[in-house]
Each structure stands twice: as C-alpha cells, then as structure tokens.
Amino acid sequence: MNLKNPFNNKKKSISYLLKNGKFINLKEKKIEDKDLLLENKKIKQIKTGINITSKDVEVIDCSGLMIAPGLVDMRVNIGEPGSEHKETVKSVSMSAASGGITSLICMPNTSPPIDQPAIIQSIQRKAREVALSKFYCTGCITRGAIGKEICELQLMKESGALGFTDGYKSIANVRVMKRALNYVKSFDGLIIQHAEEPDLSEEGVVNEGEFSTRLGLVGIPSYAEAMIVERDLWLVRDTGCRYHVSHISSKDTVEVIRKAKKEGLNITCDTAPPYFMLNEFSLENYRTFLKLSPPLKTEEDRQEIIKGLKDGTIDSIVSDHTPHDQDAKRLPFNQAEFGGIGLETLLPCTLSLVKNKLLDICSAISLISINPSKILGLGSGIIEEGSEADISIFDPDKSWKVSSESFYSKSKNSPFDGMLLEGKNIMTFVRGKLVYKS
Amino acid sequence: MKEDCSLKIYPHEHLLGTEGLLPNEINYLLNLSHNFVNHLKEDKKKKFDYLKNKICINLFFENSTRTRTSFELAGKKLSADILNIAVGASSIKKGETMIDTAMTLNAMQPDIIVVRHYDAGAVKLLSEKVNCGVINAGDGPHEHPTQALLDALTILNRKKTIAGLKVAICGDIMHSRVARSNIHLLNTLGAEVRVIAPATLIPKNIESLGVKVFYDMKNGLKDVDIIIMLRLQLERMSGSFVPSIREYFRFYGLDRDKLNYAQSDALILHPGPMNRGVEIDSELADDLDRSAIFEQVRMGVAVRMACLKALTENKELQNES
Numbered sequence: 001m002n003l004k005n006p007f008n009n010k011k012k013s014i015s016y017l018l019k020n021g022k023f024i025n026l027k028e029k030k031i032e033d034k035d036l037l038l039e040n041k042k043i044k045q046i047k048t049g050i051n052i053t054s055k056d057v058e059v060i061d062c063s064g065l066m067i068a069p070g071l072v073d074m075r076v077n078i079g080e081p082g083s084e085h086k087e088t089v090k091s092v093s094m095s096a097a098s099g100g101i102t103s104l105i106c107m108p109n110t111s112p113p114i115d116q117p118a119i120i121q122s123i124q125r126k127a128r129e130v131a132l133s134k135f136y137c138t139g140c141i142t143r144g145a146i147g148k149e150i151c152e153l154q155l156m157k158e159s160g161a162l163g164f165t166d167g168y169k170s171i172a173n174v175r176v177m178k179r180a181l182n183y184v185k186s187f188d189g190l191i192i193q194h195a196e197e198p199d200l201s202e203e204g205v206v207n208e209g210e211f212s213t214r215l216g217l218v219g220i221p222s223y224a225e226a227m228i229v230e231r232d233l234w235l236v237r238d239t240g241c242r243y244h245v246s247h248i249s250s251k252d253t254v255e256v257i258r259k260a261k262k263e264g265l266n267i268t269c270d271t272a273p274p275y276f277m278l279n280e281f282s283l284e285n286y287r288t289f290l291k292l293s294p295p296l297k298t299e300e301d302r303q304e305i306i307k308g309l310k311d312g313t314i315d316s317i318v319s320d321h322t323p324h325d326q327d328a329k330r331l332p333f334n335q336a337e338f339g340g341i342g343l344e345t346l347l348p349c350t351l352s353l354v355k356n357k358l359l360d361i362c363s364a365i366s367l368i369s370i371n372p373s374k375i376l377g378l379g380s381g382i383i384e385e386g387s388e389a390d391i392s393i394f395d396p397d398k399s400w401k402v403s404s405e406s407f408y409s410k411s412k413n414s415p416f417d418g419m420l421l422e423g424k425n426i427m428t429f430v431r432g433k434l435v436y437k438s
Numbered sequence: 439m440k441e442d443c444s445l446k447i448y449p450h451e452h453l454l455g456t457e458g459l460l461p462n463e464i465n466y467l468l469n470l471s472h473n474f475v476n477h478l479k480e481d482k483k484k485k486f487d488y489l490k491n492k493i494c495i496n497l498f499f500e501n502s503t504r505t506r507t508s509f510e511l512a513g514k515k516l517s518a519d520i521l522n523i524a525v526g527a528s529s530i531k532k533g534e535t536m537i538d539t540a541m542t543l544n545a546m547q548p549d550i551i552v553v554r555h556y557d558a559g560a561v562k563l564l565s566e567k568v569n570c571g572v573i574n575a576g577d578g579p580h581e582h583p584t585q586a587l588l589d590a591l592t593i594l595n596r597k598k599t600i601a602g603l604k605v606a607i608c609g610d611i612m613h614s615r616v617a618r619s620n621i622h623l624l625n626t627l628g629a630e631v632r633v634i635a636p637a638t639l640i641p642k643n644i645e646s647l648g649v650k651v652f653y654d655m656k657n658g659l660k661d662v663d664i665i666i667m668l669r670l671q672l673e674r675m676s677g678s679f680v681p682s683i684r685e686y687f688r689f690y691g692l693d694r695d696k697l698n699y700a701q702s703d704a705l706i707l708h709p710g711p712m713n714r715g716v717e718i719d720s721e722l723a724d725d726l727d728r729s730a731i732f733e734q735v736r737m738g739v740a741v742r743m744a745c746l747k748a749l750t751e752n753k754e755l756q757n758e759s
Contacts, residue, residue, distance in 0.1 A: 210643035214457070216558035216580030216618060219642060286559030330537055332557035334578070 007094055007132060008435055015039040016434065017052055021062025021393065026069065026370050026382055029362040036067060038389040041432040046385055062393055065426060066361075069369040070102025070133075070390030072381045073346060074270065075246055075318035077167070077339065079410070080126070081119075082111025087323040087410050089123065092343070093131040095409040097436040099344040100392030100425030101319075103134040103373070103380055108145065109167030115140035115151045117159035124160060132428075132435040134380070134390070138163045138192065141180045147171050150180050154187050162376045163244065165192035168293055168338070170228050172198045177232065181241040190376070192244045195228040195253065196220070196294055205334055207295045211280045217333060222297055226252035233260050236267060244375060245269040247320050249294040251304035258313040268375050269313070272320035273342060273349035274415050276305045282415075288329045288336035290415050292320075306358055309367065316372040319346040323411030340415035344407050347394060349416070351423035354396075361396075389432035398424040447755060448748035452565045452572040455581035456623040464590070464623060470744035471591050471737070478515075478740065488747045489518035492549040496522045498575070499536070499555040504710055505575050505584075508735070509552045512742035521548075536560060537567055544568040550749055553577075571749035573742075579613045585709050586619035588741040590627065592730050593664055595737070596705055601628030606658050606700075607649075608634040608690065609668030609717050612641045612679070616709045617668060621647050634658035635690065638679045655690055659699040667692055667708045670717050683716050693719040697728070705730055 018036040023046065025032050035050040036043060037057075052059075073096065079087035087095075096104045106123070108114035114123070120137045127135035139156035143149050145166040153164055164184065170193065171177040181191055201220040206212045208219025229245055233256070236243045248254065248271050257269050280296045290296060308314040322339025329336050342349075350368050353359040359367075373381030380390050399422045404412040428436040445466040456464070477484055494513045496506055506522065513520045525539060536555065543551065550571045553561045558578035565572035576582040593600055605624050611617045611633045624631050625648045633644060634652045645651060652658030659665065670686065680686045692706065706722065706729040714720040723729055 208642045210646040213641040213644050214618075214647065216578050216615060221642075286562060327535065331535060332555065332560035332563055334557040334559075 006437055015057045017057050017059045018062050019059055021065050021067040024068045024365055026362055026366055038432045043385055043387055043389045065393050066396050068365050068392045069381050069383045070392050071100050071368045072103040072372040073101045073319045074105045074372040075320050076104045076106050077322045078106045079323055086325050089126045090130040091410040093133050095343040097132040097428045098408050100347050100428055102390035102430045105136045105162055107167045108138050108140045113140050113145045115143050117155045120159040120161055133430055136162050138165050141166050145169055147173055153184055157189055163190035163192045168194055170194055170196050170198055178235045181235050181239040185239055185241040190242045192246050195225045195245050197224040197227050200224040207280050207297050220295055222250040223252050225250050225294055226256045229253055229256050236265050243267045247272045249275040249297050251301045254304045254308040254313055268315040270316035270318045271305050271314050272318050277349055286333040288333055289413050291336050291338055293338035317350050317367045319343050323409055324413045325411055329413050340413050341409050341411055345416050347425055348421035348423040355422055389429050391429040392425050393427040394425045396423050400424055448752050453583055453745055454562050454574045456583045456586050456619045461626055467587055467744050468591055471741045474740040474743045485515055487517045489516035489750055492518045494518040494520050495543055495548045495551045497551055497553045499525045502554055508738045509742050512739050516743055516746055540564045540567045571753050573745055576615050579615050581619045582615040583619050584741050585616050586623040588734055588737040589620055589707055590623055591737045591741055592734050603629045603664055604662040605629045605664040606632045606634055606662040607666045610639045610671050611635050612639045613671045614668050621649055632658050655696050656699045662700045663704055665704055665706045667717050670713055687716055691717055
C-alpha cells in the first residue's frame with residue numbers, strides 16, 4: 001500500500017491473517033487471545049494460534065491492539081447533495097473509515113432532502129463508486145422535511161432506506177406523526193425522531209438556565225426534548241410501531257425512556273459523545289464549535305446520560321457527525337450553525353467510558369456496533385465465523401490530542417478540538433478488504 | 439470621592455463586560471471618570487490630549503444615537519481621531535461577516551474600537567480578531583459595561599457610596615444588557631440588587647447572579663434607595679411577553695403611587711430612551727429632584743472618556759514592554 005495514502009479503494013481483495021490481537025467477543029462478552037483469518041470477504045476462522053504461510057495470505061501482527069467489529073454509526077449528516085463544500089460522499093467515507101466505522105447511515109437533511117427513492121438510489125450509486133465503508137440512507141418522514149405530508153415511505157424502504165426521520169426537525173404536528181407511525185407499521189419501518197418541541201426551541205441556541213441568562217442567549221428549556229418523547233409514547237402505545245429517539249441529551253428524557261422500556265414499549269434511543277463528555281460550561285466564551293442541537297445540558301444531565309448508557313436505557317452511541325465550513329461557525333453565537341463533526345472521535349469518546357470505569361469494553365463496543373446494527377436490522381456489527389469481515393483494529397492506549405486539521409472530514413468543526421483522548425483506530429476492514437491503515 | 443483604588447493602571451486590554459471586574463478595577467475607572475467630571479465642571483470646553491494622534495473607531499451594527507454620540511464626544515474631548523461606522527443591512531446583504539469587517543478595520547491600525555452588535559458574545563469574538571483595545575458598547579442582551587459604570591457614577595454623585603444601598607432594576611430584564619451589567623457591577627460594589635418584572639420578562643435562574651426577584655412592584659420597591667427603570671424593548675419583543683402596554687403600565691410603570699413605597703429620597707435612573715407612559719410616568723421623568731436621567735447623560739461622556747483613556751494607557755504599556 002502506498003504509504004502516503006492510508007486508504008485503499010482497489011477492487012482486488014486478498015486474504016488476511018490477524019495475529020496476536022485481543023479479540024473482542026461480543027457474543028460471549030469477553031476478550032480472547034485469538035487469531036482471525038479473513039478470506040473471500042468473510043471471516044473464515046477464529047482460533048488460537050492459526051499459522052498459515054502462503055503468499056496469498058498477508059499476516060498482520062496485532063500485538064497490543066484490539067480487534068473489534070467494524071463500527072456502525074446510525075446518525076451521520078453528509079453534505080452531498082447540496083453542500084459539497086462541507087462534506088462529500090467520498091470525504092465522509094474516508095473520515096468514517098479512518099475512525100473505524102464500517103457502516104454509516106446518513107441522515108436525509110441534504111439539499112434536496114432525501115424524500116424520494118430516486119435520491120436514495122443516486123446517493124447509493126455514488127457511494128458504490130467512491131465509498132470505502134458500507135453506506136446506507138434514511139429517508140424523510142415528510143416531503144421536503146417540512147412536517148406536512150408523509151413521503152413514499154415504503155418505496156424508499158424498497159430502495160434501501162433503513163429508517164425515516166426529518167433529520168434535525170421534530171415532527172411537530174401530532175396527527176402527521178401518528179399517521180407516519182401507523183403507516184410504517186404495515187412494513188415494519190422504523191421512525192427516528194429528533195425530539196425537540198419546535199415552538200419552545202424557536203430562536204433558542206443553548207440550554208435554558210443560569211448559563212443562558214448569564215450569557216444573554218435565548219435558552220431552550222431542557223424538557224422540550226422529553227415533552228416530545230412523552231407525546232410520541234402515546235402514539236407508540238396506540239400504533240405499536242418501532243420508534244427510535246435520536247441523540248438524547250437530558251436527564252428527563254433518560255427517565256421517560258427508562259420508564260417506557262419497563263412498560264414494554266418497542267422503543268430504542270441513542271446519544272452522542274458531546275452529551276456524555278461535555279456540559280454547558282464548555283460553552284464559556286461563546287465557543288461556536290460547541291453549538292449543538294440539542295444543546296449541551298447541565299452536569300446533572302450528563303451524569304444521567306452516563307447512567308442511561310450503563311443500565312441499558314440508551315441503546316447506542318452515534319457520532320451525530322454534522323460538518324460545517326469555517327464560514328458557518330466563525331460567527332456570533334446566535335448566527336453560527338448547529339452541530340459538530342464526530343466520525344473520527346466516536347471510538348475514543350466511547351472508549352473513555354471504559355477508561356473511566358463506567359462501562360466494560362464489551363458493553364462499550366456493543367453501543368457502537370451490534371446494538372445499532374440490530375436496531376436497523378443490518379446483520380453486521382459482530383465478528384463470528386461466516387460473518388462479513390467488517391473490522392476495526394484499534395490501539396486502546398494510544399493517547400492523542402484532537403487536532404481537527406488532521407481529520408479526513410472536509411469540515412473541521414470538532415467539539416473536542418484540542419482535547420486529549422485515548423484510543424485510536426489503526427486499521428479498518430470492510431468486507432474483508434483493508435480500506436484504511438494509519 | 440475616595441474609594442479604595444490601589445491600581446496604577448487599568449489591567450485589561452479590553453472592556454467587554456462588568457462580570458468578573460474586581461472592585462478596585464471598577465473604582466479605578468470610576469475615579470478616573472470622576473476626575474473628568476470635575477474638570478469639565480470647571481471648564482466645559484476643556485480638551486485633553488490623552489488620545490492625540492490615536493484612531494478610535496465607533497463600529498455600530500445596531501442603531502444608536504445616544505451611546506454613539508456619547509463615545510464620539512468623549513473621544514473628541516480626548517483629541518482622538520474618530521471614525522464612525524454604521525454597518526447597515528447593505529454589507530450584511532453582501533455577505534460580509536462581522537469578522538471580515540473586523541479584519542478590514544484592523545488593517546487600518548486603530549487604537550481602540552468601540553463596538554455595538556445585536557448578538558450576545560459578538561464583541562468578544564471581534565476582540566479576539568483585532569490587535570487593539572475593544573470597548574463593548576452593547577452586545578445583544580449580554581452586557582453594556584459603560585452604561586453600568588455611568589449609572590454607578592451617577593449614584594455615587596448623589597449617594598456618596600454604593601455599598602449597602604438597595605437597588606431595584608425594573609422592567610424588561612430578559613432582553614436587557616443594561617440589567618446584566620448593572621447586576622454584576624452593583625453586586626461587586628456591595629449593593630443589594632433586586633429585579634422587578636412580570637415573570638415572562640425575568641430570565642431563568644437570574645437569582646444565581648445574586649439578585650432577589652419580585653413580581654410585585656410595590657413589594658419590590660419597598661425601602662429601595664435607587665430605582666433603575668429599563669426601557670420596555672418593544673422592538674425586540676417577538677411573542678407575547680406582556681399582553682398590552684396599558685396593562686404593563688398599570689402594574690410595572692413607575693408613578694408617584696408606586697414610588698411612595700421606596701425611600702423618600704430614592705433616585706430614579708433610566709438608560710434611555712424613555713417610553714413615557716409605558717414604563718415611567720412623564721411627570722416623574724421630568725422631576726429633576728427624583729430623576730437623574732439627564733445627569734446620567736453627562737456622566738456617560740466622562741465615563742467613556744475614562745474608559746478610552748484607561749485602555750489606551752494599557753496598550754501603551756504593553757507596547758513598551
């Protein structure tokens with residue numbers, strides 16, 4: 001492989017033998033000293049001490065490294081079509097591959113939005129040409145993502161949409177939401193909600209409280225999130241549809257979902273690293289890289305998110321990758337865009353939960369592999385004999401300073417810029433092909 | 439005025455807000471202002487050359503007559519070369535960002551930029567991109583430090599001290615930078631600060647800034663020494679914070695009846711421009727014994743002279759070292 005280019009997009013695939021690594025066995029929830037043989041896109045063998053000497057098999061020494069299933073990221077905003085200056089299918093897939101993500105699920109808030117099957121097909125055609133990782137789409141719930149009429153959901157599903165969401169917009173109209181939930185039930189579709197009461201959050205840019213008062217910024221009450229979830233739960237009870245809440249950020253929401261799960265409702269949810277790594281105090285000095293949607297909350301909220309990750313209330317961690325160029329962030333706080341990039345920090349941020357002894361490594365990795373894969377019905381996110389060889393090999397102890405300038409994403413708006421993180425993806429395999437090696 | 443002031447020089451490069459300023463830093467600025475007031479009292483035509491050959495830019499992204507004129511006059515009295523720039527809708531329409539504007543102006547090598555902007559935090563952002571001193575002349579609902587300083591100077595002029603005074607700030611606290619700057623400054627100098635407004639105009643958790651909240655004007659005004667009335671920011675209201683002006687005036691407008699609950703010598707301040715018949719009765723506004731509204735304007739020039747001088751000296755010291 002060319003040393004200057006860490007990516008490999010060649011069609012030819014050879015066999016690999018991964019030796020001496022620590023294999024993360026999610027099925028049995030343990031770490032094993034086993035070697036893995038990858039052949040013909042699949043994992044052929046997992047065994048202690050495999051020895052093969054053949055010129056067709058490249059042996060990779062994984063001493064000191066961990067072998068995890070390739071990561072599945074179910075919330076990625078891409079810029080193509082419409083904002084190619086921020087991110088393209090190619091750049092987002094390079095960013096994902098370098099971060100160990102082998103399946104990425106993009107949000108439909110492109111321009112035009114993904115609200116019809118043709119757009120899904122067009123993005124997937126592009127992805128087949130240039131993408132290194134597996135590339136999936138979600139579709140809008142409503143036409144143009146304006147919350148009025150539902151899209152051709154079943155046609156979009158047939159074209160590959162894994163779920164339906166209006167991206168950064170809540171479905172405000174409860175009648176529309178009810179119809180959408182009811183409609184997708186007929187073909188077991190998944191509705192993904194960005195929970196934020198739109199009237200309460202209008203003009204708001206940060207969490208409402210002492211902090212917003214001090215800074216003179218318009219706040220969004222933190223219950224604006226839980227309120228929408230609670231509303232939707234009535235509809236879930238009524239329709240019995242699968243319902244997923246995206247990037248939850250508040251204590252109240254965790255509590256509402258915990259209760260609903262106890263009740264036996266068919267719901268899942270995810271959060272993103274900023275919500276368990278940071279709190280609103282990071283916003284001091286009006287740092288626009290931390291202007292996120294939903295906004296960062298209090299330390300109490302952050303603690304409850306961690307609790308939710310520990311007790312299984314929260315099913316998955318997503319990168320919530322939202323690329324913005326300089327011009328969209330170098331503005332007064334009110335005018336700056338919401339969102340931060342996250343593909344290249346998803347793994348180390350998740351591993352920080354292990355370093356801080358909040359989660360064991362198998363649970364942490366499950367949150368970014370098998371769990372989202374199950375929610376979406378992908379069948380990936382696990383390493384077993386016979387499964388497709390999607391693998392992330394990472395160094396759990398490598399500490400590095402986040403410098404978004406070195407990221408492969410076209411945009412540099414990382415909320416973690418300048419932070420010290422531990423753990424880094426070293427190699428990424430997709431369908432048995434080594435697509436990234438640092 | 440003999441407040442404690444051990445400082446030889448103002449220690450900050452910019453004046454972005456009153457939050458975080460130490461008592462002796464505030465007193466430094468107030469003493470300096472007070473000296474200017476005395477000089478101007480002796481000779482109202484007197485000019486100083488502290489800012490001779492210095493370039494001072496007034497950069498206003500939001501309409502302002504009073505503050506801009508006050509800064510302009512202050513600069514002229516210090517012999518500065520002054521540029522007034524009103525950034526209208528035109529350059530915003532052209533797509534020029536605030537930072538572009540700041541970089542362009544910075545290239546002209548000004549010594550001080552006075553900035554008003556409609557967004558909270560914008561002046562701080564601008565100060566990070568230029569090489570000169572920056573004075574915040576109001577950033578959205580965040581801070582307006584020179585207004586708080588001139589209010590303090592006015593109070594000192596009449597009451598001799600600030601520590602221990604009961605001060606009530608009344609009106610649209612939510613959208614007011616004057617309220618926030620006054621709360622920080624008056625608290626730092628030891629006053630007891632109250633805010634009075636309908637609950638819709640009180641921002642969340644304002645108590646944590648060290649104030650007592652009152653929803654009833656008569657309760658809130660009880661025994662206060664100073665009343666700072668705020669303009670009801672009609673132009674900033676989107677959504678119904680108050681149902682009507684007449685209802686607002688009835689419960690939160692300052693008239694003789696409500697004023698009777700305060701100390702008999704209570705002083706009324708208002709940052710202007712006043713909405714007569716909305717937050718203040720016209721008769722009171724013009725009562726020069728009770729209202730210091732025009733005195734504030736005079737103090738404003740002195741305070742701005744002091745701030746311009748303080749930042750210039752700070753910069754010169756930095757350049758020397």
